[in-house]
Amino acid sequence: MPGMMRAMASEKQVTPSDRSGGAWRKGEKEPPCDVCAAFRRPRSVSEVAEWDLNAKWFGVSPLVLMENAGAAVARAVRERRPEARRIAVFAGSGGNGGDGLVAARHLSAWAGVDVYLCAAPDRLRPEDARVNWELVRNSPFIRTRTCPRAEDVHELARLLDEREAYDVVIDALLGAGSRGVPREPIRSAIEVIRAQRRRGAFVVSVDLPSGHPETGRVEADLAVTFAWDKDEYQKEPFPRVVVPIGYPVDVAFRAGPADVQALVAHSWTRKGERGSVFVLGGSARYPGAPLLAARAAHLLTDLVTVSVFAEAPHSAVPHELIPLRLPGKMFTREHLPLLEEALRRAHAVVVGPGLGRHPETICALRRLWPLLAARGIPVVVDADALVAWSHPRLRREALPDAHLRPFPAVLTPHAGEFRRLAAFLGLVLPESKAEGEVGSTPDAPPLVAEACAVLELARKARAVVLRKGPVDVLASSDRWAYNTTGDPGLTTAGTGDVLAGLVGGFLARGAAQGLLPSGEGLAFRAAKAAAFVNGLAGEIAAGERGGPWYTAEDVLRSLPAALRRAAEFA
Numbered sequence: 001m002p003g004m005m006r007a008m009a010s011e012k013q014v015t016p017s018d019r020s021g022g023a024w025r026k027g028e029k030e031p032p033c034d035v036c037a038a039f040r041r042p043r044s045v046s047e048v049a050e051w052d053l054n055a056k057w058f059g060v061s062p063l064v065l066m067e068n069a070g071a072a073v074a075r076a077v078r079e080r081r082p083e084a085r086r087i088a089v090f091a092g093s094g095g096n097g098g099d100g101l102v103a104a105r106h107l108s109a110w111a112g113v114d115v116y117l118c119a120a121p122d123r124l125r126p127e128d129a130r131v132n133w134e135l136v137r138n139s140p141f142i143r144t145r146t147c148p149r150a151e152d153v154h155e156l157a158r159l160l161d162e163r164e165a166y167d168v169v170i171d172a173l174l175g176a177g178s179r180g181v182p183r184e185p186i187r188s189a190i191e192v193i194r195a196q197r198r199r200g201a202f203v204v205s206v207d208l209p210s211g212h213p214e215t216g217r218v219e220a221d222l223a224v225t226f227a228w229d230k231d232e233y234q235k236e237p238f239p240r241v242v243v244p245i246g247y248p249v250d251v252a253f254r255a256g257p258a259d260v261q262a263l264v265a266h267s268w269t270r271k272g273e274r275g276s277v278f279v280l281g282g283s284a285r286y287p288g289a290p291l292l293a294a295r296a297a298h299l300l301t302d303l304v305t306v307s308v309f310a311e312a313p314h315s316a317v318p319h320e321l322i323p324l325r326l327p328g329k330m331f332t333r334e335h336l337p338l339l340e341e342a343l344r345r346a347h348a349v350v351v352g353p354g355l356g357r358h359p360e361t362i363c364a365l366r367r368l369w370p371l372l373a374a375r376g377i378p379v380v381v382d383a384d385a386l387v388a389w390s391h392p393r394l395r396r397e398a399l400p401d402a403h404l405r406p407f408p409a410v411l412t413p414h415a416g417e418f419r420r421l422a423a424f425l426g427l428v429l430p431e432s433k434a435e436g437e438v439g440s441t442p443d444a445p446p447l448v449a450e451a452c453a454v455l456e457l458a459r460k461a462r463a464v465v466l467r468k469g470p471v472d473v474l475a476s477s478d479r480w481a482y483n484t485t486g487d488p489g490l491t492t493a494g495t496g497d498v499l500a501g502l503v504g505g506f507l508a509r510g511a512a513q514g515l516l517p518s519g520e521g522l523a524f525r526a527a528k529a530a531a532f533v534n535g536l537a538g539e540i541a542a543g544e545r546g547g548p549w550y551t552a553e554d555v556l557r558s559l560p561a562a563l564r565r566a567a568e569f570a
């Protein structure tokens with residue numbers, strides 16, 4: 001944890017030969033702990049965009065991040081060229097341009113600054129870039145010129161050719177949002193910057209050289225990139241420094257709307273393309289539980305099949321669900337061949353809600369795991385099915401073999417089930433301090449100590465673990481996260497079934513639409529998205545009922561609003 005804080009706080013120089021970027025290197029003094037290592041690794045550009053969105057949800061204004069980014073660029077220029085008197089900023093229409101405009105504001109207190117906006121001002125996106133353009137345009141200390149067309153840039157080029165070159169040129173034309181070969185007027189503006197460099201200007205790119213990785217890119221003496229070195233920048237390296245811009249550490253670990261958006265990309269699909277879930281649950285004692293899970297899963301997918309036992313009391317199966325009618329009053333070995341059809345069409349299976357713990361059911365479940373593993377169907381293991389994962393008479397070796405992957409499994413224990421699983425897998429937990437808190441160590445905050453325990457359990461179980469509680473903590477073999485949406489009323493019966501259905505729904509949707517490669521990463525993301533949405537639905541239900549006076553049915557009814565809020569957040 002202390003190492004993590006240091007990584008956030010200081011500028012890090014990365015040279016083209018330093019291909020490890022921000023990752024830990026052998027021989028460095030402090031070994032990464034599992035928790036910190038997750039924070040230090042380089043990130044993809046799309047991952048950073050997700051963190052921007054989540055940071056906004058947590059209350060970190062994008063305007064603040066832009067201010068910090070631009071100020072860091074200005075600092076880097078001042079440190080490297082303290083004698084510079086004439087500085088030009090070439091800004092594009094996106095966030096990268098906005099960072100450049102902030103740098104112009106900071107530098108104008110110290111040198112002569114000319115800003116060339118290579119876009120029509122009304123095309124500036126995001127809003128924060130527009131705010132900064134207005135500030136720059138109205139400053140009596142900065143000269144501005146707009147060049148929305150290629151001809152405008154050509155005219156500028158002729159003008160600049162007749163003058164002495166700038167001491168420093170800041171390239172803020174295109175950043176991480178760049179797509180394909182630069183179009184006009186950016187292409188011509190890149191040429192102007194290249195010409196300035198040939199004539200002696202020191203060129204500093206914001207985030208990355210505009211046009212990267214295309215051939216006609218800006219040649220930068222330095223790029224100032226933000227918060228994390230990106231995977232993409234290491235493939236075609238350029239000289240750069242990585243500077244912090246004020247992301248809270250939480251953003252690397254906390255579930256947010258970006259996790260939902262990664263799995264529910266809006267697009268028209270044909271019937272069935274949003275995936276199919278099979279919910280195996282129910283018994284004479286708990287006939288309603290699988291229906292709660294199935295209805296939650298159906299909000300995300302096109303087809304949901306749910307088991308119904310002929311001799312169990314009947315809850316009416318909603319017409320939109322497909323009942324799989326099974327003889328008897330609980331799940332047994334005899335039913336395994338009857339699951340064939342439902343398994344064949346399922347992109348994910350939810351096992352557990354209301355199944356009961358009859359020894360015959362436990363025995364049948366132990367035979368079900370290898371069947372699912374052999375087919376590579378992602379599975380959510382919930383409630384009573386967790387007993388079959390940690391039953392004292394079950395040999396540990398009988399758990400689905402990691403070599404049979406892809407078999408992403410998500411286990412969804414509450415605190416008590418978590419302790420049972422840990423005991424079964426031989427994991428020693430520190431003394432429990434409070435309900436929902438699996439332990440604490442003297443040198444780590446409670447949440448981090450919990451994360452370590454959940455991470456260890458996930459590795460031992462060879463599954464993603466979502467430990468439900470006042471704060472949900474989840475982990476896969478190489479990462480962990482937590483979720484803070486929720487409400488005290490979510491301890492009411494049935495909300496765990498809704499959560500299990502959501503995990504299944506997200507898993508199936510992600511797998512069917514190929515939004516993420518199938519496997520552990522998809523399972524982790526599905527669990528994170530489900531925890532976030534389930535908690536949000538609890539908050540909405542509590543808001544409508546004026547407190548924790550609601551049932552699982554109310555949470556289910558609040559799910560569309562919660563999903564919409566997460567999916568449409570921008």
Ligand SMILES: NC(=O)c1ccc[n+]([C@@H]2O[C@H](COP(=O)([O-])OP(=O)(O)OC[C@H]3O[C@@H](n4cnc5c(N)ncnc54)[C@H](OP(=O)(O)O)[C@@H]3O)[C@@H](O)[C@H]2O)c1
Binds near residue numbers: 066179225
């Ligand atoms: N942690 C971080 O790293 C971090 C965090 C926050 C902000 N930032 C800053 O924000 C930047 C990303 O901002 P952004 O997403 O708005 O993207 P951007 O890199 O500023 O570019 C987006 C703009 O460029 C245009 N564009 C894209 N490809 C083009 C091409 N080939 N030719 C001409 N124009 C093109 C787009 O127009 P169309 O829409 O018309 O295509 C859009 O207006 C980063 O590079 C960084 O500077 C970084």
